[in-house]
Amino acid sequence: MQKITPHLWFDTKAEEAAAFYVSIFNDSRINKVTRYLDEGQDIHGKAAGSVMTVDFELEGQSFMALNGGPHFQFSEAISFIVHCENQEEVDRFWEKLSDGGDEAAQQCGWLKDKYGVSWQIVPDRLPELLRHPEQEVAEQVMREMLQMKKININRLTRITEKYKA
Numbered sequence: 001m002q003k004i005t006p007h008l009w010f011d012t013k014a015e016e017a018a019a020f021y022v023s024i025f026n027d028s029r030i031n032k033v034t035r036y037l038d039e040g041q042d043i044h045g046k047a048a049g050s051v052m053t054v055d056f057e058l059e060g061q062s063f064m065a066l067n068g069g070p071h072f073q074f075s076e077a078i079s080f081i082v083h084c085e086n087q088e089e090v091d092r093f094w095e096k097l098s099d100g101g102d103e104a105a106q107q108c109g110w111l112k113d114k115y116g117v118s119w120q121i122v123p124d125r126l127p128e129l130l131r132h133p134e135q136e137v138a139e140q141v142m143r144e145m146l147q148m149k150k151i152n153i154n155r156l157t158r159i160t161e162k163y164k165a
Contacts, residue, residue, distance in 0.1 A: 005062045008064070009068045012069075014066055015054050022057075027057070033054050044069075046069075093119075100113070111150075126156070
């Protein structure tokens with residue numbers, strides 16, 4: 001068992017969200033669904049038999065989702081970074097996670113999915129390009145990246161290639 005498990009609070013869509021995430025990432029599965037009981041109904045207010053928690057894994061990382069009601073919402077203060085080997089991975093994760101999400105919340109590789117969870121879809125090469133030894137080049141990469149919603153690593157790489165000659 002991993003020492004720390006991210007816990008996601010949903011109003012009523014924990015199982016739906018977990019299934020959505022499991023469909024996107026490799027080595028992913030729903031492990032267990034726990035249901036509300038009659039006991040404690042005066043506190044939780046949920047119907048007996050309805051989904052309480054969903055334990056699931058994404059890329060081998062354990063998560064828990066809770067149907068806790070409308071009391072709390074997600075914010076960009078917490079996000080999940082998806083490290084991508086290449087542009088094809090960036091495109092695939094961006095397309096799937098942004099589907100139905102808030103387009104106004106897309107900036108510099110960040111997106112908010114249809115459940116309100118924030119994700120950063122980051123090409124592995126991005127930090128290297130932003131640390132280019134020529135400050136002027138690094139600043140150009142940053143300026144270009146800040147104009148993007150989804151990161152286009154090929155376009156950013158071309159900026160640095162101009163300075164190799």
